[in-house]
Amino acid sequence: MLTLYGQELRSRLLLGTARYPSPAVLEDAVQSSGTEIVTVSLRRETAGGRQGGAFFELVRALGVHVLPNTAGCHSVSEAVLTAKMAREVFGTNWLKLEVIGHHDTLQPDVFGLVEAARILSAEGFEVFPYTTDDLVVAERLLEAGCKVLMPWCAPIGSAMGPQNIPALRAIRANFPDVPLIVDAGIGRPSHATTVMELGFDAVLLNTAVAGAARPALMASAFAQAIDAGRQAFEAGMLEPRDFAVPSTPVIGKAVFA
């Protein structure tokens, strides 16, 4: 069982709600994924500052926990303001905190991220920070009050999968008791399995499902891949060897025949 800010969850898949062909397809994907948490962007869906539109009603009607995010915020003040709007709209202290440092690659501004995390944690938010795989930043985020970390495994939307396995191993090893969710960069189910085998607690996805030809089917594929990776981690895997080891006894057989 996964516990995030006191909330127990069976599913280890968090699903984004952006860029599906239609809300009906989104709903199908959420259902077939078995996810219990969806993220939703406040900023992009509230042009002109109007809130509580039909799309938010649809998201609420999915019947799962909503993790509002600050996607598209490029400064601390923007992120803090958006976070407060999110709390009002969705009535939750949960917040996926994004402070974007680069317009094109959407790489996190880790300095602004730590600052915003400190401000929001002090105001009672339960912050899920979208960060890089940098260990020192991770430490600063924990000091700022975060109790969950969401490192990327590759740039957002890139679908490249884990680019720096040693860094992911290091962050896992350094924070054994902190729930770690890989957020961004996952392109296919095998990527999700890989990071789950490393001992990460959950995976957050959006484009890999929303951009698939059949999003609901892909959501189900990811759910199974994540379960497989988790079970493998819990079961304990063999370490690779440099040479073959026969699984049956060789004594009494003509080995060199």
Place this chain on the structure above:
Amino acid sequence: MRVLVKGAGVAGLCLAHELSARGAAVTLVEREPGFAGAVSWFAGGMLAPWCERESAEEAVLTKGVSAIDWWDDALPGEVSRNGTLVVAPPRDAGELKRFASRTSGYEWLDAAAIARLEPALAGRFREALFFPGEAHLDPRRALSQLRQKLVERGVVFLSLADSAGEHDLVVDCTGAARIGATPGLRGVRGEMLYLRTDEVELSRPVRLIHPRIPLYIVPRGDGLFMCGATMIETDDGGPITARSLMELLNAAYALHPAFGEARLVETGAGVRPAFANNLPRVTRAGQSIAINGLYRHGFLLSPALAAEAAELAVTQDLKGDAA
């Protein structure tokens, strides 16, 4: 049979055309004169069912294919049947393959073929998809001319303040005005702009694929280009935001740097009505019918939906006579 059609956007006009062709006496109620209240005024006017299939359900293709002939028959000379060109910046070439894997009815073009088709884009893209069966029209000319044709046919146009008189049937085509009243109907905001430049010439709609900021540019002739369109989940119809303007202009500039020197002659925003599956519906309740949920497919799907609703209206009338 006397039918009152509420709403004189693309759906209402297409319906009036279909009804009058079936012998009905049609009265149309316009919210505001000159299409000021109609989101179709801001449409791209692309008749692109194959491209739309990239993200839309199969029904958009099957129901949309006939729209090209419908508009050509209704308004001869207004439809340009010269296809759609789809390009991607070199670093997003993979996106072009993804687009191809979701669609049909295209051919791959190399740089030389792109240059032959659209000389202004020569040397700018290494490969492209060309959808030869697609077409486009100028939505503002089409709306005005269709309205004029209906007036000549004897269709009566009223304002909201006028008394509609007696009628046998009402068809609601008021689109986004029904948000909040029609269950499941939501608004999807779209923002667009018009650029004017003599430095670029295009003869067909060009779509620029980008993972975050997809753009289409439709040439209107005389150096005028329509650029669209954002897709934002809100029913806010206010002026274009700075961010959307910046993103659309950036994408236009990426298509051709000469757009950087173009004049920005108009910006606009509208709220598209949509149901959860982004497909339109004809619904019937008693003596009233409604067409709604045309989403971003007003010009593409109104003909099919109008024919469906007109058939339903005629059938309903026959039943009424028998009773």
